[in-house]
Amino acid sequence: MVTLQLRQLSVPPGHRVILHNVSWQEFEAILEELGDHRAARLAYSQGTLEMRMPLPKHEVAKVIIGDLVKILLEELEIDCESFGSTTFKREDMASGVEPDDSFYIQNHAQMIGKERIDLTVDPPPDLVIEVDVTSKTQLEAYEALRVPELWLYEDGKLQINLLRNGKYIQSDNSPNFPNLPIVETILRFIEQSRTVGRSPALRAFRKWVREQI
Secondary structure: OOOOHHHOOOOOOOOOEEEOOOOOHHHHHHHHHHHOOOEEEEEEEEEEEEEEEOHHHHHHHOOOOOHHHHHHHHHOOOEEEEEOOOEEEEEEHOOOOOEEEEEEOOHHHOOOOOOOOOOOOOOOOOEEEEEEOOOOHHHHHHHOOHHHHHEEEOOOOOOOOEEEEEEEEEOOOOOOOOOHHHHHHHHHHHHHHHHHHHHHHHHHHHHHHHHOO
């Protein structure tokens, strides 16, 4: 058997590496060795480990979508706790995933001040955001962890997925923002940010939200 160290593995931006037959203990060891300050994102489901390295454009899209969600929450006076790309994992579900962004909304109160998350005790985030292709490994992990709402953004399209009977179904609306045309509006202001810049687009979005209230 050939044994390789993680430092020997290089994943170019925009690519992913999939490893099979990875035990939970090996997954935990990999998380510890890589540490928290890294660009790579990991997803683990039933022995399959995926490592992906985002492109710069991925990071830009991730940030603007997260900013738009935060403005929505602020202007609608909806309390939340944001946990970014925290690793969410459960050994008994053999699943772990690191979203591009994550928010506790309905369950925000019990997450105030939390520095570590234990999903055997804590609820999963109410809303997570993934940018670019979300693999089968990632989707299976989110389903196993029972994340109720997953936004997928890829190639200029936004898809809202809601967990129903353990599986995701596509929806036109977000239960977290039920009275707003989320998909078309988020896409419009993402596109606007590419032409006029991030800050003017966010200010225009904030103005739009206030007009809807």
